[in-house]
Amino acid sequence: MRATVWMDKTHVEVQDVPDPQILNARDAIVKISSTAICGSDLHLYNGFIPTMRKGDILGHEFMGEVVEIGSAVTTLKVGDRVVVPFPIACGGCGACERGLTSVCENSNPNATMAEKVMGHATAGIFGYSHMLGGFPGGQAEYARVPFADVGPFKVADDIPDEQVLFLSDILPTGYMGAEMCDLTPGDVVAVWGAGPVGQFAIASARLLGADRVIAIDRFPYRLRMARDGAGATDVINYEDVPVLEALDDLTAGRGPDACIDAAGLESHIDVGPLQAYDRAKQLVMAETDRPHALREAIMACANGGVVSVIGVYGGFVDKFPMGAFMNRSLRMRSGQCHVHRYMEPLMERIRSGELDPSFVITHRMSLEDAPRGYQMFRDKEDNCEKVVLSP
Amino acid sequence: MGNDDRTRRLVNGLGLFSLGLGVAQLAAPGAMNRLIGAKDDTRTRAVQRWLGGAREVVAGTGIESGRSPAVWLWTRVAGDIVDLGMLGTVLGRSGRRAKTRGRTAVATAAVAGVTAADLLAALRLSRDDTDAGYLGNGRRGIEAKGAVTVNRPVGEVFAYWRDLENLPRFMTHVQSVRHRGDGRWRWRANGPAGMDVEWDADITEERTDEFIAWQSVGEASVANSGRVEFRPAPRGRGTEVRVRLTYDPPVGKLGAAVAKLFGAAPDQQVRDELRRFKQVLETGEVVRSEGTPEGAKSRRTVAQRPAQPAPA
Ligand SMILES: NC(=O)c1ccc[n+]([C@@H]2O[C@H](COP(=O)([O-])OP(=O)(O)OC[C@H]3O[C@@H](n4cnc5c(N)ncnc54)[C@H](O)[C@@H]3O)[C@@H](O)[C@H]2O)c1
Ligand SMILES: [Zn+2]
Ligand SMILES: [Zn+2]
Numbered sequence: 146m147r148a149t150v151w152m153d154k155t156h157v158e159v160q161d162v163p164d165p166q167i168l169n170a171r172d173a174i175v176k177i178s179s180t181a182i183c184g185s186d187l188h189l190y191n192g193f194i195p196t197m198r199k200g201d202i203l204g205h206e207f208m209g210e211v212v213e214i215g216s217a218v219t220t221l222k223v224g225d226r227v228v229v230p231f232p233i234a235c236g237g238c239g240a241c242e243r244g245l246t247s248v249c250e251n252s253n254p255n256a257t258m259a260e261k262v263m264g265h266a267t268a269g270i271f272g273y274s275h276m277l278g279g280f281p282g283g284q285a286e287y288a289r290v291p292f293a294d295v296g297p298f299k300v301a302d303d304i305p306d307e308q309v310l311f312l313s314d315i316l317p318t319g320y321m322g323a324e325m326c327d328l329t330p331g332d333v334v335a336v337w338g339a340g341p342v343g344q345f346a347i348a349s350a351r352l353l354g355a356d357r358v359i360a361i362d363r364f365p366y367r368l369r370m371a372r373d374g375a376g377a378t379d380v381i382n383y384e385d386v387p388v389l390e391a392l393d394d395l396t397a398g399r400g401p402d403a404c405i406d407a408a409g410l411e412s413h414i415d416v417g418p419l420q421a422y423d424r425a426k427q428l429v430m431a432e433t434d435r436p437h438a439l440r441e442a443i444m445a446c447a448n449g450g451v452v453s454v455i456g457v458y459g460g461f462v463d464k465f466p467m468g469a470f471m472n473r474s475l476r477m478r479s480g481q482c483h484v485h486r487y488m489e490p491l492m493e494r495i496r497s498g499e500l501d502p503s504f505v506i507t508h509r510m511s512l513e514d515a516p517r518g519y520q521m522f523r524d525k526e527d528n529c530e531k532v533v534l535s536p
Numbered sequence: 537m538g539n540d541d542r543t544r545r546l547v548n549g550l551g552l553f554s555l556g557l558g559v560a561q562l563a564a565p566g567a568m569n570r571l572i573g574a575k576d577d578t579r580t581r582a583v584q585r586w587l588g589g590a591r592e593v594v595a596g597t598g599i600e601s602g603r604s605p606a607v608w609l610w611t612r613v614a615g616d617i618v619d620l621g622m623l624g625t626v627l628g629r630s631g632r633r634a635k636t637r638g639r640t641a642v643a644t645a646a647v648a649g650v651t652a653a654d655l656l657a658a659l660r661l662s663r664d665d666t667d668a669g670y671l672g673n674g675r676r677g678i679e680a681k682g683a684v685t686v687n688r689p690v691g692e693v694f695a696y697w698r699d700l701e702n703l704p705r706f707m708t709h710v711q712s713v714r715h716r717g718d719g720r721w722r723w724r725a726n727g728p729a730g731m732d733v734e735w736d737a738d739i740t741e742e743r744t745d746e747f748i749a750w751q752s753v754g755e756a757s758v759a760n761s762g763r764v765e766f767r768p769a770p771r772g773r774g775t776e777v778r779v780r781l782t783y784d785p786p787v788g789k790l791g792a793a794v795a796k797l798f799g800a801a802p803d804q805q806v807r808d809e810l811r812r813f814k815q816v817l818e819t820g821e822v823v824r825s826e827g828t829p830e831g832a833k834s835r836r837t838v839a840q841r842p843a844q845p846a847p848a
Contacts, residue, residue: 162844163846163848166848168829169823170820170821198827199842254827254831255828256811278828281843
């Protein structure tokens with residue numbers, strides 16, 4: 146089959162690789178109809194996540210048709226149309242029982258590696274390094290899906306791929322980002338990053354009752370989408386305006402009740418002599434600046450508020466403003482999304498017309514064009530927001 | 537230093553070796569390529585200097601620092617690699633801003649140097665521990681232990697283990713355990729160099745739903761014993777399982793080979809086995825990925841297959 150393969154830092158290729166085979170009795174093989182490139186793939190692409198190997202198949206957002214099932218799979222049959230959640234979860238461990246599927250205790254055969262870097266292991270994830278299991282991803286024609294009786298979510302034939310594909314990751318992720326804010330009516334939410342994840346965090350914060358949702362980014366086209374597509378009430382272009390001042394302005398000095406980091410470990414550093422950066426830098430004593438959005442979110446958050454981290458971090462962070470965090474009674478919530486528990490309720494919102502996640506799609510390409518898709522998405526070329534690939 | 541101490545240290549070191557080496561071999565090639573395979577410019581030359589300079593310092597101090605310094609070193613390796621990537625990005629971004637660029641390059645070089653040093657020290661430490669042999673100079677017991685929480689009731693977890701014939705399902709070295717009918721169990725395991733080793737063992741003590749202890753009898757090529765304890769986990773979280781194994785390899789070549797086989801990171805092997813035990817009870821099978829087709833096996837960390845299907 147054809148598959149998108151990680152060759153080296155910023156080098157992916159579409160290659161011929163062997164077809165997947167059933168390895169466990171609870172596996173299914175899915176023939177992929179649509180798959181997408183995620184901001185997390187960019188972290189792998191740019192070489193920030195350790196334990197990638199040449200030859201690894203990428204991709205963790207995919208859907209398609211079940212074409213083969215293992216002997217222990219009773220809940221699916223060949224021909225079913227399914228969306229596959231990106232964390233692999235067994236359904237039987239303590240974490241899965243509590244709905245924390247992204248920290249499933251059984252799905253990562255390389256748990257030892259993950260423990261080394263993170264203290265305890267997390268779930269296996271499709272196409273997301275060896276530390277997270279060494280599972281091939283779904284930017285391919287076919288994928289093996291372990292625990293197929295737990296993960297794949299059946300969808301009816303009458304709803305287009307583009308409306309349900311993002312149930313695999315970014316829609317639930319954005320939703321969880323907003324849900325973790327424990328919003329009450331009247332709350333103000335600020336979202337760093339108007340990428341696809343940020344867009345869905347904004348839309349979800351609105352759905353969950355936030356009065357005011359402020360999008361922060363530097364790409365005008367993304368901020369436009371945040372306002373027109375996701376429903377942000379205000380936007381801040383951090384290249385034009387000092388973020389902390391702007392947020393204080395919008396909230397009469399309180400700061401947002403909840404701050405969502407949807408930018409992650411590659412958050413951009415403004416090296417220009419802008420007031421915003423200078424002030425933030427002064428405040429947080431930035432050194433290598435890598436968790437820039439996170440630091441700013443902490444500094445901005447209202448006393449007693451919530452910092453919700455859905456942007457991905459891989460290792461260690463410097464100059465974490467612990468004093469602000471501790472003294473101002475902030476709370477932090479985070480996690481890779483526990484996708485499984487959100488699929489059904491979000492599907493209902495899609496069916497009812499409350500949500501149409503397809504608004505983030507700007508580029509549709511053939512799987513063969515994946516390398517170009519990665520580069521465009523990374524460089525935000527041609528107003529690229531989200532790339533969907535068809536094998 | 538007593539045997540126990542030495543073994544513990546050895547075990548520690550070996551555990552770190554197989555784990556750490558995994559992280560290094562998987563994570564570091566990228567970093568090393570970035571460092572060494574890069575074009576020859578001021579940045580890479582600076583890196584080379586640091587590489588050479590830092591080497592002696594760290595190799596000298598790394599090994600002696602504290603109880604399990606390698607843990608820290610490996611953690612640092614991971615951190616350094618992330619740092620490096622970050623700095624690389626900054627460097628790419630700052631473009632023509634000469635001043636910033638210069639500073640970043642210096643920082644990159646510094647971090648690169650430290651990474652190389654950490655790697656060296658961690659590898660060095662691990663290698664030393666591997667060489668620091670228990671082999672050759674006589675008998676020395678190898679002890680291995682581990683614990684896991686299994687999300688099943690104590691009765692079920694106990695019963696599964698008590699049927700020793702189940703053990704090969706999650707113990708990779710053990711090919712089979714057969715009840716001989718006289719209260720004695722015949723174990724057959726993979727020995728070194730493709731040899732099979734067999735021995736008989738008795739259950740020496742047990743209390744239903746609490747513990748099982750066994751001990752090899754007679755002419756076992758590797759005298760060994762084990763004890764597993766079961767305890768209900770708090771708040772209905774299943775069963776806490778704690779295992780302790782001892783191997784007493786004989787003097788001589790076979791003993792040395794066996795000791796090596798069983799002795800390579802013994803705690804880690806027990807942890808791998810318990811992980812598979814948990815998987816079997818909670819999910820019905822040992823979980824496999826294309827990168828680690830045989831399921832949880834930390835030795836795989838040094839030789840991961842790529843995450844793509846194996847040829848049919
Ligand atoms: N927690 C999860 O389960 C989960 C799931 C999917 C993605 N993610 C993560 O979410 C993050 C975003 O993903 P995406 O697909 O939207 O990626 P993306 O790259 O399209 O979006 C990131 C956005 O953040 C903006 N940004 C960068 N620095 C910023 C700063 N200092 N302040 C404000 N905005 C800044 C960028 O301009 C960009 O628009 C990534 O880190 C990704 O790994 C997490
Ligand atoms: Zn993703
Ligand atoms: Zn699980």
